Amino acid sequence: AQSVTQPDIHITVSEGASLELRCNYSYGATPYLFWYVQSPGQGLQLLLKYFSGDTLVQGIKGFEAEFKRSQSSFNLRKPSVHWSDAAEYFCASFSGGYNKLIFGAGTRLAVHP
Amino acid sequence: NAGVTQTPKFRVLKTGQSMTLLCAQDMNHEYMYWYRQDPGMGLRLIHYSVGEGTTAKGEVPDGYNVSRLKKQNFLLGLESAAPSQTSVYFCASSYSTGGLLNTEAFFGQGTRLTVV
Numbered sequence: 001a002q003s004v005t006q007p008d009i010h011i012t013v014s015e016g017a018s019l020e021l022r023c024n025y026s027y028g029a030t031p032y033l034f035w036y037v038q039s040p041g042q043g044l045q046l047l048l049k050y051f052s053g054d055t056l057v058q059g060i061k062g063f064e065a066e067f068k069r070s071q072s073s074f075n076l077r078k079p080s081v082h083w084s085d086a087a088e089y090f091c092a093s094f095s096g097g098y099n100k101l102i103f104g105a106g107t108r109l110a111v112h113p
Numbered sequence: 114n115a116g117v118t119q120t121p122k123f124r125v126l127k128t129g130q131s132m133t134l135l136c137a138q139d140m141n142h143e144y145m146y147w148y149r150q151d152p153g154m155g156l157r158l159i160h161y162s163v164g165e166g167t168t169a170k171g172e173v174p175d176g177y178n179v180s181r182l183k184k185q186n187f188l189l190g191l192e193s194a195a196p197s198q199t200s201v202y203f204c205a206s207s208y209s210t211g212g213l214l215n216t217e218a219f220f221g222q223g224t225r226l227t228v229v
Contacts, residue, residue, distance in 0.1 A: 006155075034217070034218075043203065043220045043221060043222045046218075049217060100146075100158060100161060101218050103155045103157075104155055106153075106155045
């Protein structure tokens with residue numbers, strides 16, 4: 001069955017430090033992959049998406065993600081974290097064959113000043 | 114642009130009561146989804162629809178029913194609410210694939226439901 005795994009439930013980084021949030025997917029064909037961010041009490045906002053082509057994709061707010069087929073991964077990165085980045089981050093996969101958008105359990109990011 | 118609108122935003126129900134959550138989108142999207150979000154469990158798909166008049170079960174469909182009588186609306190019903198259905202519910206919509214690369218999902222602001 002199609003699934004998305006985010007191995008880290010909580011991550012804490014210092015402001016200005018680099019960030020990498022992990023995401024692994026399981027699906028045979030190349031999936032469509034997304035990263036969403038949810039601030040407390042808010043809905044979800046799309047950070048970036050990967051459909052095909054260049055495996056390094058740029059998103060909003062200075063985020064980027066790299067698709068690695070050999071590792072079935074789509075990790076989210078940011079070179080320098082800001083306090084406003086504290087939120088919950090969700091990786092998601094859409095498969096046309098299944099017509100569903102499946103989410104990982106999320107990673108809650110805390111940023112220390 | 115309204116995007117995806119959910120009503121109501123908050124609701125408290127007593128066990129055994131029924132209610133319907135409404136999701137409306139004005140983007141002419143084919144696909145619509147209902148998710149529930151619980152702490153530490155991310156978003157879990159309840160039901161989804163790939164077009165007007167069609168619905169399908171997701172990961173956690175038990176205790177819920179849905180209808181898609183009009184393309185722009187997707188209703189989620191709880192016939193007999195239980196405390197286990199206390200959650201935040203999100204509706205989303207997207208285009209289908211079908212050659213389009215615009216399969217980004219747009220989300221509503223959520224409905225916080227408490228069942229006591």
